[in-house]
Each structure stands twice: as C-alpha cells, then as structure tokens.
Amino acid sequence: MRDADVAVLGAGMVGVSAALHLQARGRDVVLVDRHGAAGLETSFGNAGLIERASIFPYLFPQDPGKLILYAFNLLPEAHYHISALPSVAPWLWRYYRESAPGRAARNSAAIRPLIERSLIEHEALIDAAGARDMLRKTGWIKLYRSRQTLDAGAAEAEKLRAYGLKIDTLDAAELARREPDLTGGVGGVHYLDPASVDDPSRVAQVYADLFVSRGGRFLTGDAHGLQESTDGRWSVATHEGPLLARDLVVAMGPWSDLVYRAFGYDFPMAVKRGYHMHYAPLHDAKLGRPVLDADNGYVLAPMTRGIRLTSGAEFALRDAPATPVQIDRAEPIARKLFPLGERLDAKPWKGCRPCLPDMLPIVGKAPRHQGLWFDFGHEHHGFTLGPVCGRLLAEMMTGETPFTDPKPYGAERFMK
Incomplete structure (x- = not known):
C-alpha cells in the first residue's frame, strides 16, 4: 500500500501542471495515468499554441448561411455524426445560449485572468525544465482568402488591441514576406503575443520529467476501482499496487466523467x-x-515530425470510430496554400477536447466530497491553460490566496 498527500489522475498538460504546482507547495504528489507516460492523449494532438491572445471564447456560429452548410456536413471546419445528435443536441443548445452577447461578454471576462497568465506560467515551467529551446515566440497568423473575410478578421483583431495585445494586420505583400512559402491569401492577422512549441506531447513529457526529478512519483493506473476509503482518503488502483491519498485531483480531460459521474x-x-x-x-x-x-477552418503548424495539419471540430461520441473526413477535405485545400509532400503518419491521429457550454473549465473543489478536486473542461485551450490552472488549483488546495477569483470556474455553477 502506497500513501500520498495528493493523487492526480491524468498526465496530460493539465494534470502534469497541477502536480508540479502542488509539489512546489510542499505536497507529496503522485501522478497517475493509464499510459504510464505524459502527454499521450489530448495534449498530443493540438497545434502547439500557447494562446495568449484568445481572450474571446469560441462562440456558436451565428451566420445562417454557414449553419445550413454545417447542417449538411459540407464545410471542412466542422463535422458531426447523426447518431450522436441525441446526446450532443442538448449541449449545443446550451452552447448557443452561452454565446449570446451578454453571456459571452461575462465568460470572456472570466477567462481573461487565465489567458493573461498562460504564457507566463508556461515559461516558468519550461525554464525550470531547461527546455527553453522548445518555445517559439513568433506568434501565429490567421490567413484570409477574401477581402471580405480579411476585413472582418481585422475588425475582430481591433477589439483585442484594447486589451494591450500586439497584433499586425497584413496585406498580401506583408503576408508573403513573413511566410514566403504560402500562396493564396489576400492578407492576414498576425497575433504576436502567443507562443508555440514544435512538439506539445514532448513538452508535457519534459514537465513530467521535471516533476519526477523533484521527487514526484509517476504510476500507471486509471480511474476504474477508485473508491473512498473508510478513513476519508481516496484509494486508487495502480499497476504498482493500491495508492491511498488524502486529496484526489481529477484531470482526465474528456474522460473525467468516468469519475465525476460515479460520485453523483x-x-x-x-x-x-x-x-x-x-x-x-x-x-x-x-x-x-x-x-x-x-x-476553411484548419491549421498548418511546423512540428518536429513535419508540417502538422489539424482539423476543426467533430461532434461525435467520444469513443465512436474515427471518421477523419475533415483531414481528407482540408488536405487538397492546404496543398494549394503550402507545398505539402507525402503523408508521414499511417493514419490520421484522433483526439478529444472536453468542452463545457460556457467555454470555461471546472477548477476547484467538488461541492459534495471532502478531498475531491476538479481540473478539466478546458475546451480548445488545455495545452494553453494547464500551467495557469495548475497554479490556481494548487493555491486553493494549499490555502493560499488565489491569484484570481476562482468562483467563475467552480463546479457549483452547473449544480441544481
């Protein structure tokens, strides 16, 4: 039987970051993941962005013409499974309501303190891990194919400048100067504050290595068989034997429901x-x-393995078979934008983003259980927000004054 102060379930960017921040505050932490390694699920497949500029959340589309095309699965940036609609439709309705102007403004104000510290907290960890060379501070570009969409994108960027962000609006000539091998854009918006990495999974692994080098333990296990013990601690089954912990952090991304549903x-x-x-x-x-x-709703990102094409969103049941039609639709478009050669993967990688309808994570204490803590639901920004949410959670768990009010991220907002 192994003992610990805290067991963190999930070794993606969110879980590893929480473990590091708790460890830095003197807690004896054990990181538990079913793979026995970090960054092999949702943190593996993103565009590698630390999205310091994403103050406005992703909203439900409002363009009626696009909604019709989405309904018929005709656009590369979105796809859905008809079989998933009974499960997904209620969530989509709540997402639509949370995208109303008043609620969207409230949610944007709530996410802002996390976004503003996202890069700062990443830099602290990446420097501590001695991996600064993995960080690119070159921003990212939103490229537009028509004058109309460029004007709309420039207007959107103008709103962000009010928050002190550095943004360049590019005409076709300036876009070509910054990215000479791109063709087909009439211009773009260059967001300069965000950073990116060339292997997000490797960054999570480097952070996990830092955790272990500081005395942390990393065990192989999962949420199956999780129990509250009679003495108020949490019992976690691992390959190395049972683990008992006073506090339990659920940071399992899209699999977090396996725990929270089991406890009501x-x-x-x-x-x-x-x-x-x-x-x-x-x-x-x-x-x-x-x-x-x-x-067209896809991203091209330079990675150590090659140029990564990432798709838009697919609404489907988490464990349904892969249907990578968005890659197939985006690839010929992307080949006209950038000279892509052969595919380097045997098949497209599939991942899942855990999303709540207000586009805010749940970070904090479980309302009805002593010693149970949540850190999940970071939607498109788990890689971006992992370190800053890890700090916030650790401050709450150790009695420090949180750097920002944690109330907007509390689980209570969804409880009847």
Whole structure:
C-alpha cells in the first residue's frame, strides 16, 4: 500500500501542471495515468499554441448561411455524426445560449485572468525544465482568402488591441514576406503575443520529467476501482499496487466523467473531436509559425515530425470510430496554400477536447466530497491553460490566496 498527500489522475498538460504546482507547495504528489507516460492523449494532438491572445471564447456560429452548410456536413471546419445528435443536441443548445452577447461578454471576462497568465506560467515551467529551446515566440497568423473575410478578421483583431495585445494586420505583400512559402491569401492577422512549441506531447513529457526529478512519483493506473476509503482518503488502483491519498485531483480531460459521474455529479460536458496528419514539406519549404486558414477552418503548424495539419471540430461520441473526413477535405485545400509532400503518419491521429457550454473549465473543489478536486473542461485551450490552472488549483488546495477569483470556474455553477 502506497500513501500520498495528493493523487492526480491524468498526465496530460493539465494534470502534469497541477502536480508540479502542488509539489512546489510542499505536497507529496503522485501522478497517475493509464499510459504510464505524459502527454499521450489530448495534449498530443493540438497545434502547439500557447494562446495568449484568445481572450474571446469560441462562440456558436451565428451566420445562417454557414449553419445550413454545417447542417449538411459540407464545410471542412466542422463535422458531426447523426447518431450522436441525441446526446450532443442538448449541449449545443446550451452552447448557443452561452454565446449570446451578454453571456459571452461575462465568460470572456472570466477567462481573461487565465489567458493573461498562460504564457507566463508556461515559461516558468519550461525554464525550470531547461527546455527553453522548445518555445517559439513568433506568434501565429490567421490567413484570409477574401477581402471580405480579411476585413472582418481585422475588425475582430481591433477589439483585442484594447486589451494591450500586439497584433499586425497584413496585406498580401506583408503576408508573403513573413511566410514566403504560402500562396493564396489576400492578407492576414498576425497575433504576436502567443507562443508555440514544435512538439506539445514532448513538452508535457519534459514537465513530467521535471516533476519526477523533484521527487514526484509517476504510476500507471486509471480511474476504474477508485473508491473512498473508510478513513476519508481516496484509494486508487495502480499497476504498482493500491495508492491511498488524502486529496484526489481529477484531470482526465474528456474522460473525467468516468469519475465525476460515479460520485453523483452531472456536468454538461461534451467532446469536440479533432484530427491531425503530418506531411513532409516539399522543396525545402518552411513555415515559421502556426497558420490558421480562417476561411476553411484548419491549421498548418511546423512540428518536429513535419508540417502538422489539424482539423476543426467533430461532434461525435467520444469513443465512436474515427471518421477523419475533415483531414481528407482540408488536405487538397492546404496543398494549394503550402507545398505539402507525402503523408508521414499511417493514419490520421484522433483526439478529444472536453468542452463545457460556457467555454470555461471546472477548477476547484467538488461541492459534495471532502478531498475531491476538479481540473478539466478546458475546451480548445488545455495545452494553453494547464500551467495557469495548475497554479490556481494548487493555491486553493494549499490555502493560499488565489491569484484570481476562482468562483467563475467552480463546479457549483452547473449544480441544481
């Protein structure tokens, strides 16, 4: 029987970051993951962005014309399974309501303190891990194919400048100067504050290595068989034997419902699935930073393995078979934008993003259970927000004054 102050379930960016921050505050922490390694699920497949500029949450689409095309699965940036609609439709309705102007403004104000510290907290961890060379501070570009969409994108960027963000609006010539191997854009918006990495899974692994080097334990196990023991502690089954912990942190991303539902919580969490594929660049072509093709809803990002094409969102049941049609639709469009060569993966990778309808995570104490803590539901920004939410959670768990009011992220907002 092993003992610990805290067991953290899940070793993606969110779980590893929480473990590091708790450890730094003197807690004896054990990190538990079914893979026995970090960053192999949701943290593996993103565009590698630390999205310091994403103050406004992703909102439910309002354009009637686009909604019709979405309904018929005709656009590359979104796809859905008809079989999933009975499960997904209630969540979509709540998402639509939370995208109303007043609620969207409230949610934007709530996410802002986390976004504003996201890069600061990443830099602290990446420097402590001695891995500064993995961080690119070149921002990212939102590329537009028409004058109309460029004007709309520039207007959106103008709103963000009010928050002190550095943003350049690019005409076609300036876009070509910054990314010479791109063709087909009439211009773009260059968000300069965000950073990116060339292997997000490796960054999570480097953070986990830092945790272990500081005396942390990393065990292989999962949530099956999780129990409250008679003395008020939590019993976690691991390959190395049972683990007893006074506090338990649920940081399992899209699998967090396996725990919270077992203990009587019913949060409106849905899954947005996504895919990626790597390509070899042709003719020594180079990409200096992630680029979003805003008119078609995919991202090209330079990674150690090659150029990664990441898809938009797919609404489907979490464990349904993969249907990477968005990669197949986006690939020919992307090949006209950037000289992509052969596919480097045997098949597209599939991952899941855990999303709550207000586009805010749940970070904090479980209302009805002593020693149970939540850190999940970071939607598209788990990689971005892992370290800053880890800090917030650790401050709450150790009695420090949190750097920001944690109330907007509390589980209570979804409880009847």
